[in-house]
Amino acid sequence: MKRTIPLLITGLAGIVLVLSYFFPFSEGWGEEAAIWFDVLASVAFVLGGGNLLKIHLQKVSDRRAGWGYSVITLLAFAITLVVGLSKWGVHPSEQFPAYAWSGSYREIGSPFWWLYEYAFKPLTATMFAMLAFYVASAAFRAFRAKNTEAILLLGTAFIILLGRTAAGPALTSWLPDSLAGLKIENLTVTIMKVANTAGNRAIMIGIALGIASTSLKVLLGVDRSHLGGGEG
Amino acid sequence: MIERLKTLDRRWIFLLVFLSVSLPILFEAQFPETPTALARSTFDAIESLPSGSKILLSYDYDPASEGELGPMATAFAYHCAAKGHKLYFMALWPVGSQMIDDTIANVIRADFPQMEYGRDYVNLGFKSGNEGVIKVVVTDFRQLYTTDAFGTDIDDIPMCQGVTSVQDMDLVINVSAGYPGTKEWVQYAVTAYPDQIKLVGGCTGVQAPLLYPYIPDQLPGLLGAIKGAAEYEKLVVDHYHLEDNPKYHEGLRRMGPQLVAHLLMILLIIAGNVVYFAEKRGGGQ
Structure with a gap:
């Protein structure tokens, strides 16, 4: 039962979605399945929170390596959740002044807004910005012209790197109009439009065929990996 | 050595x-930018619509990619507001709501104080479900959006009356930092309703090559990263004479470090x- 019911739900929802794409009479069924999916996606946030608690509480309780980070994660999670759900420091909205919780949880100046503005925002931006440092270090240490393919990749990288800035047009502005195609900004466009598009289309078609065959296996219950391990 | x-x-x-x-x-090093065909077609997609057209802006990004996408989100909102379009904001990313708040505060409230909430622009907020949300709103908006981001009944919002689905929008603009984003909008909205839904977008540098295969039929306009934003800004700045407003030169300014x-x-x-x-x-x- 533990495996049969999820298999039936998967198969039914999948078949309904496929049918709804091809047959107008079943369009509403597909919409219904999509709404159920959205409801489940919202519930998944609760499951995700529960899972986060379980994993990190276990790590803290077992005093595993790095358990201190888990304490920080749990504290950050708990504080954000309490502050956000309780709408701490939020004023009632002008529309419903009689209801204490009617204000927006994102109200400027509220503790939740403060957490977002001064903790979440700079931390995520910093994490992303640090990529530039690691990419530069990797470019120096790993990007070697070892063979023909690597040389082609290097040449393309140089053209794109220059073409995506004002340096590219400045470097080749002296070229006559008859050789306009060789100007770096035009070469960049050609690489993106021709080589990149052709390669990506081939990959996308391959992936689509793979997804179609895998989906069919999932719908027919042949592939049950999405149900996780264990016997039902 | x-x-x-x-x-x-x-x-x-x-x-x-x-x-x-x-x-x-x-x-404050700034360098000249020459708009490419893709930036021009993105600009034209908004500019060619008659004033008062309905534009859905889906801000699917977070503060991590604000550096790349913030300037184009600002420029999109300015361009649509200056043209007199009706703006419907939504987000498929949880903190996309905050990105919308920033844009509304910095662009609409700051430069278009005459625009009225509910009549000229509305914030529909975030909905969970990724492409599932797109799949539903392309046929029935109200199945998911019964209220705006502040809990107001959607039927009480004047500009939402008569809007039944994304197909009623004249243009969809997506600012995308990954999944779900422009690719999902192409696959689940434009591909399903190619004659009814028109999409232009802006995305991060790593996403741009993956979106080129959809140009021009499914995606007539695309701004790739800060370079695309700077080119689009240049068009907006020149057309609306914003030479003295540094807020709309952010993309151009960020091209210096790039x-x-x-x-x-x-x-x-x-x-x-x-x-x-x-x-x-x-x-x-």
């Missing part, structure tokens, strides 16, 4: 990256290869 490069501490590289980004910011950082990257790759070939010649690897 080669020996020093061989054993170069990576902290020197980090310092060079820091300088290459910070110096152009400090000295230029120097890209040049540094090229120099580092060349230096790395010089070391590699010197080692090879010296009987190394």
Whole structure:
């Protein structure tokens, strides 16, 4: 039962979605399945929170390596959740002044807004910005012209790197109009439009065929990996 | 020299990256931008619509990619507002709501105080479900959006009356940092209703190559990263005479650090290869 019911739900929802794409009479069924999916996606946030608690509480309780980070994660999670759900420091909205919780949880100046503005925002931006440092270090240490393919990749990288800035047009502005195609900004466009598009289309078609065959296996219950391990 | 490069501490590289980004910011280095065909077609898609057209703006990004996408989100909102379009904001990313708040505060409330909430623009907020949300709203908006982001009944919002689905929008603009984003909008909205839904977008640099296969039929306009934003800004600034408003030059300003950082990257790759070939010649690897 533990495996049969999820298999039936998967198969039914999948078949309904496929049918709804091809047959107008079943369009509403597909919409219904999509709404159920959205409801489940919202519930998944609760499951995700529960899972986060379980994993990190276990790590803290077992005093595993790095358990201190888990304490920080749990504290950050708990504080954000309490502050956000309780709408701490939020004023009632002008529309419903009689209801204490009617204000927006994102109200400027509220503790939740403060957490977002001064903790979440700079931390995520910093994490992303640090990529530039690691990419530069990797470019120096790993990007070697070892063979023909690597040389082609290097040449393309140089053209794109220059073409995506004002340096590219400045470097080749002296070229006559008859050789306009060789100007770096035009070469960049050609690489993106021709080589990149052709390669990506081939990959996308391959992936689509793979997804179609895998989906069919999932719908027919042949592939049950999405149900996780264990016997039902 | 080669020996020093061989054993170069990576902290020197980090310092060079820091300088290459910070110096152009400090000295406010700006370079000219020439809009490409893609930036022009994005601009034209908004400009060619008659005033009062309905535009759905889906802000599917977060503060991590604000550096790349913030300027184009600002420019999109300005362009639509200046043209007199009706703006419907939504988000498929949880913190997309905050990105919408920022844009509304910095662009609409600051530069278009005459625009009225509910009549000229509305914030529909975030909905969970990724592409599932797109799949539903392309046929029935009200199945998911019964209220706006502040809990107001959607039927009480004047500009939402008569809007039944995304097909009623004259244009969809998506600012995308990944999944779900422009790719999902193409696959689940434009592909399903090619005659009814028109989409233009802006995305991060790593996403742009993956979206090129959809150009021009499914995606007539695309702004790739800060370069695309700068080109689009240039068109908006020139057309609406915003030369003196620094808020709408952010993309152009951020191209300065990008230029120097890209040049540094090229120099580092060349230096790395010089070391590699010197080692090879010296009987190394």
